[in-house]
Amino acid sequence: QKEVEQDPGPLSVPxxxxxxxxxxxxxxxxxxxxxxxxxxxxxxxLLMYTYSSGNKEDGRFTAQVDKSxxxxxxxIRDSQPSDSATYLCGGGGTSYGKLTFGxxxxxxxxx
Amino acid sequence: EAEVAQSPRYKITEKSQAVAFWCxxxxxxxxxxxxxxxxxxxxxxLVQFQDESVVDDSQxxxxxxxxxxxxxxxxxxxxxxxxxxxxxxxxxASSSHSYNEQFFGPGTRLTVL
Numbered sequence: 001q002k003e004v005e006q007d008p009g010p011l012s013v014p015x016x017x018x019x020x021x022x023x024x025x026x027x028x029x030x031x032x033x034x035x036x037x038x039x040x041x042x043x044x045x046l047l048m049y050t051y052s053s054g055n056k057e058d059g060r061f062t063a064q065v066d067k068s069x070x071x072x073x074x075x076i077r078d079s080q081p082s083d084s085a086t087y088l089c090g091g092g093g094t095s096y097g098k099l100t101f102g103x104x105x106x107x108x109x110x111x
Numbered sequence: 112e113a114e115v116a117q118s119p120r121y122k123i124t125e126k127s128q129a130v131a132f133w134c135x136x137x138x139x140x141x142x143x144x145x146x147x148x149x150x151x152x153x154x155x156x157l158v159q160f161q162d163e164s165v166v167d168d169s170q171x172x173x174x175x176x177x178x179x180x181x182x183x184x185x186x187x188x189x190x191x192x193x194x195x196x197x198x199x200x201x202x203x204a205s206s207s208h209s210y211n212e213q214f215f216g217p218g219t220r221l222t223v224l
Contacts, residue, residue, distance in 0.1 A: 008151075032210070043115075043218045096161070096167050097206070097210040098156045099156070103152050104153050
């Protein structure tokens with residue numbers, strides 16, 4: 001079993017929809033989580049960094065962490081075609097701060 | 112805005128050849144990471160530096176891969192000899208300290224023929 005599991009999708013939604021992206025993890029030692037957006041053939045771009053249970057909001061993005069169920073989510077409001085990308089979740093805080101990633105969810109927002 | 116720089120962006124090589132990738136982290140960042148990302152998967156850590164010291168290279172195939180960060184600033188990752196299975200995106204990331212946010216560079220896409 002992988003330490004971080006993500007549904008690979010692909011997920012296709014219409015413009016303006018609310019998108020929910022989810023990850024589960026098995027390593028109880030993870031102390032913080034990061035969400036990245038990765039466009040095709042580009043490096044990952046940091047979207048959110050959270051280290052406690054609860055919600056964190058930044059613009060159209062909300063990250064949610066539930067450590068009791070080992071479940072993390074990223075919500076995108078008013079989705080745009082420019083949000084079409086692969087979204088990666090990562091857990092960290094174990095060995096020297098390395099991140100363990102899920103395989104990524106491919107999202108397409110169509111006009 | 113400060114960014115992580117990597118070069119080259121693309122590299123095509125034949126198996127058994129040597130390849131090298133270079134990374135320049137965000138200025139002042141003490142921690143530098145090299146990740147490998149196979150198409151359709153998430154990045155996996157190869158090696159992590161704290162300043163000039165390696166703190167985690169448990170997933171680095173040491174028979175063919177080597178990494179250095181001599182002055183604690185920029186870093187080089189080398190593969191010798193390259194194998195077909197090494198075809199992947201090689202990503203460099205940096206953070207101000209371990210356990211802080213990690214910022215990725217654009218990556219080097221390696222194709223081994």
